[in-house]
Amino acid sequence: MVIRRRWFIHILWHWSWSRANQSRRGRTGFDFKTSNNEAKYEALIVGIKMALNARARILTVYSNSQMVTNQVDGTYDVKEDRMNEYLQEISELKSFQLHQILNTENIEGDYLLD
Numbered sequence: 001m002v003i004r005r006r007w008f009i010h011i012l013w014h015w016s017w018s019r020a021n022q023s024r025r026g027r028t029g030f031d032f033k034t035s036n037n038e039a040k041y042e043a044l045i046v047g048i049k050m051a052l053n054a055r056a057r058i059l060t061v062y063s064n065s066q067m068v069t070n071q072v073d074g075t076y077d078v079k080e081d082r083m084n085e086y087l088q089e090i091s092e093l094k095s096f097q098l099h100q101i102l103n104t105e106n107i108e109g110d111y112l113l114d
Contacts, residue, residue, distance in 0.1 A: 006056070006058040006059075006060075007051040007056035007060070008060050008062070009047040009048070009059070009062070010061075010101075011040070011047055011062070011065070012063075012064055037067065037068075038082060038086070040063070040065045041068060041083065041086035041090070042086075044061065044063065044072075044086075044090065045086065045089055045090060045093070047061065048090070048096060052093065052094055059095075059096035060096065060097045060099065061096055061097065061098045062099050062101045063098065063100060064100070064101055064102065065100070066100055069099070070100070071083065072087065073098065
């Protein structure tokens with residue numbers, strides 16, 4: 001059995017995605033009501049946990065969410081209690097690199113959307 005030690009996760013968000021689109025190509029949808037910002041954090045946490053459960057040792061996450069990437073790295077202040085809860089949960093996970101990527105530069109993400 002081959003275990004991939006290096007993982008790359010692309011967390012993409014676009015307001016116009018439909019629920020039907022979220023089920024294609026390994027996308028994950030949520031069956032509960034949540035705000036857009038909460039969904040972005042949920043996607044980040046689920047992605048990290050999936051990679052760690054698969055024994056990832058080196059984890060790099062790309063996200064097109066300016067808010068999430070800047071709140072996680074401390075550039076932006078967090079004003080909502082619920083977002084602070086998400087940040088706390090993320091800080092308890094194994095270390096990872098998080099990078100903001102612009103939609104226009106996200107070639108891998110574009111492939112997943114097709």
